[in-house]
Amino acid sequence: MKSVIVTGGSRGIGRAVVARFARDGAKVYFTYHKHEEAAGETAAACGATALRCPQSDAGAIAGVVDRVVGETGRVDVLVNNAGIARDQYLMMMQPEDWDRVIDTNLNGSYRWCKSVSRPMMEARSGAIVTVASVSGLVGIAGQTNYAAAKGALIAFSRSLAAELGPKGIRVNTVVPGFIETDMTARMPRQIKQQNIDRILLHRLGKADDVAAAVTFLASEDASYIVGQTLVVDGGLSATVAFPR
Numbered sequence: 001m002k003s004v005i006v007t008g009g010s011r012g013i014g015r016a017v018v019a020r021f022a023r024d025g026a027k028v029y030f031t032y033h034k035h036e037e038a039a040g041e042t043a044a045a046c047g048a049t050a051l052r053c054p055q056s057d058a059g060a061i062a063g064v065v066d067r068v069v070g071e072t073g074r075v076d077v078l079v080n081n082a083g084i085a086r087d088q089y090l091m092m093m094q095p096e097d098w099d100r101v102i103d104t105n106l107n108g109s110y111r112w113c114k115s116v117s118r119p120m121m122e123a124r125s126g127a128i129v130t131v132a133s134v135s136g137l138v139g140i141a142g143q144t145n146y147a148a149a150k151g152a153l154i155a156f157s158r159s160l161a162a163e164l165g166p167k168g169i170r171v172n173t174v175v176p177g178f179i180e181t182d183m184t185a186r187m188p189r190q191i192k193q194q195n196i197d198r199i200l201l202h203r204l205g206k207a208d209d210v211a212a213a214v215t216f217l218a219s220e221d222a223s224y225i226v227g228q229t230l231v232v233d234g235g236l237s238a239t240v241a242f243p244r
Contacts, residue, residue, distance in 0.1 A: 177233025
């Protein structure tokens with residue numbers, strides 16, 4: 001039975017990832033920060049273990065990893081999914097919104113990878129899958145902080161793959177486009193439709209579309225895939241969608 005940690009697993013893409021790993025028979029631990037009720041619902045529905053753990057707390061992160069290793073003997077998979085958005089045009093963006101997005105999305109993933117790298121290296125096996133965003137590949141106005149963090153995660157994962165690959169640890173990245181989550185539900189209808197019009201499939205993706213890519217990269221079916229970026233965006237970043 002695989003031992004899996006999913007960060008930010010209470011809702012949206014994270015919940016879909018937790019559910020898919022659990023369905024495949026893994027022992028799943030997932031973290032949350034504020035959404036305790038949603039975390040409880042996910043834990044009950046999936047038979048997973050919910051653990052409150054802020055992305056900013058290196059000590060708490062190390063504690064989660066120690067608990068998982070103590071209970072299962074190892075960490076087979078880490079999914080870096082936790083993230084936040086604080087969208088605003090740069091000239092109006094508050095410094096704390098820049099700092100918080102960078103710390104949660106980028107620095108948080110660094111803290112998790114650093115914590116799991118030791119038990120994975122001792123086992124000489126493991127898989128790390130980081131969930132980035134199409135914002136890290138294409139320019140989206142109002143997301144300079146989010147894009148900076150997600151683009152950096154793509155580069156971070158490639159370099160980490162070069163470090164850990166020789167130790168038997170595979171590091172890859174999944175890049176979702178516009179997915180049906182609470183985040184996209186808050187988008188104004190006009191903006192949402194403009195983005196749908198740019199997607200080659202002309203629809204938003206589903207959380208399970210991303211979860212399928214994550215679990216594939218963590219599976220033995222992807223045992224020879226290392227340092228790669230799998231884009232799951234319905235073709236948004238593949239070309240320029242000119243009006244017809």
